[in-house]
Amino acid sequence: MIPSISWVHIGDLHMDEADGWQSRDRLAAIVAEINAHVGSAADFVFLPGDNANHATPEQYRAITDTLASLRRPYRVIAGDHDFELGHLGNYEAAFPAANRPKVEVIAGHRCIFLDIISAGAGGPDFRLTMRHRDRLLEELARAEAGQQTPLVFMHAYPGDLAADGDTIAQIFADARVAFVDTGHTHYSELLNDGRVIYGATRSTGQIEEGAGRPGFSLVTVHDGVPSWRFKESGGNWPFVQIVAPADIRLVTRPADRRQVPRPGEIAIIAKLFGEPSHSLMLSIDGGSEHAMTAIVGTALWETTVSIGAGFHLVSVRAGTDRDAIKLLVRAEDDIPRRTIPIAPGRDVHAVGPWPEHGIEGTQLGPNKNGRRW
Numbered sequence: 001m002i003p004s005i006s007w008v009h010i011g012d013l014h015m016d017e018a019d020g021w022q023s024r025d026r027l028a029a030i031v032a033e034i035n036a037h038v039g040s041a042a043d044f045v046f047l048p049g050d051n052a053n054h055a056t057p058e059q060y061r062a063i064t065d066t067l068a069s070l071r072r073p074y075r076v077i078a079g080d081h082d083f084e085l086g087h088l089g090n091y092e093a094a095f096p097a098a099n100r101p102k103v104e105v106i107a108g109h110r111c112i113f114l115d116i117i118s119a120g121a122g123g124p125d126f127r128l129t130m131r132h133r134d135r136l137l138e139e140l141a142r143a144e145a146g147q148q149t150p151l152v153f154m155h156a157y158p159g160d161l162a163a164d165g166d167t168i169a170q171i172f173a174d175a176r177v178a179f180v181d182t183g184h185t186h187y188s189e190l191l192n193d194g195r196v197i198y199g200a201t202r203s204t205g206q207i208e209e210g211a212g213r214p215g216f217s218l219v220t221v222h223d224g225v226p227s228w229r230f231k232e233s234g235g236n237w238p239f240v241q242i243v244a245p246a247d248i249r250l251v252t253r254p255a256d257r258r259q260v261p262r263p264g265e266i267a268i269i270a271k272l273f274g275e276p277s278h279s280l281m282l283s284i285d286g287g288s289e290h291a292m293t294a295i296v297g298t299a300l301w302e303t304t305v306s307i308g309a310g311f312h313l314v315s316v317r318a319g320t321d322r323d324a325i326k327l328l329v330r331a332e333d334d335i336p337r338r339t340i341p342i343a344p345g346r347d348v349h350a351v352g353p354w355p356e357h358g359i360e361g362t363q364l365g366p367n368k369n370g371r372r373w
Helices: 022-041 057-067 087-092 130-144 167-174
Strands: 004-009 045-047 074-076 103-106 110-115 149-152 180-181 189-192 197-200 216-223 227-230 239-244 264-272 281-284 300-307 312-318 320-327
Touching: 022 057, 022 216, 022 264, 057 087, 087 189, 110 130, 130 149, 130 167, 180 216, 197 227, 216 239, 216 264, 227 239, 239 312, 239 320, 264 312, 281 300
Parallel strands: 004 045, 045 074, 110 149, 149 180, 180 197
Antiparallel strands: 004 216, 103 110, 189 197, 216 227, 239 264, 264 300, 281 312, 312 320
């Protein structure tokens, strides 16, 4: 079985009674959607920090009470707001240790959950202690030894670290980390620094983009290929995601056939979240649609088509929903060359607007161009 992992990312909650518990209501709606439509297609649900806006027991209680009905396991990390009191005592008391692991192996992927909060002085003073850095190196070495795909979960990009951000990003690159999932920005964004893909998802509280509509992202890493798509709450189901090959914006290893395939017969893989009413339908460059075949025992669908060299638009439809990627197909003697990485792990490498995948590219958030919350 090809290793494949998916998770639901629910953006920074900023749970607070001051706004009438707005995030509690939004979280409850998202939990209901996950229970009704996502189910076992996602391995877990991820909360990326800034969970309680002021780190009070009441705010954490609102979160855990709302998550109690979630039918998938969830994993949580701390953000700077969780450290507002100068310690993580309330955060650790609220979430059982099983929900805030340091590392977990899921479906052939070593998921590493980093604490970049407690070494700092509060606020957005993000740092890794030497102990945390040593543990990171150890876990990445274990991933290599076990032939596992490494994934990292942290509250902010390496470029936001107060110290050694470039070093940490280079460690990720050297270890061939497939995806780094983060919070903090308040806006949805993807970075590709040429070696690693970084993702951030619109916050659930304190929303400035998307006309204030909450939602969540669905992230998949299939056979080392990352894919990401945002879904606003309350929309139609099912929801489809093309998971292989890679969209050109998410290519980090152009010599890898799984990311940039060679001309000829190419397998297209899609993942379905929700129950289909009919087969998934594939089209290449706007041509006629072809039915895909469900892979028994999974939420994956596949078909093989003959595609020549060049850029191609690959589209998969599931009911009223459609996903599309730009696929690069290159011959063996025409593989793109990679340049030396510059400013790894920093948002200068943002892929820019990608409206079909829910990225506006405005960087409207308190860390960039938005309001001071």
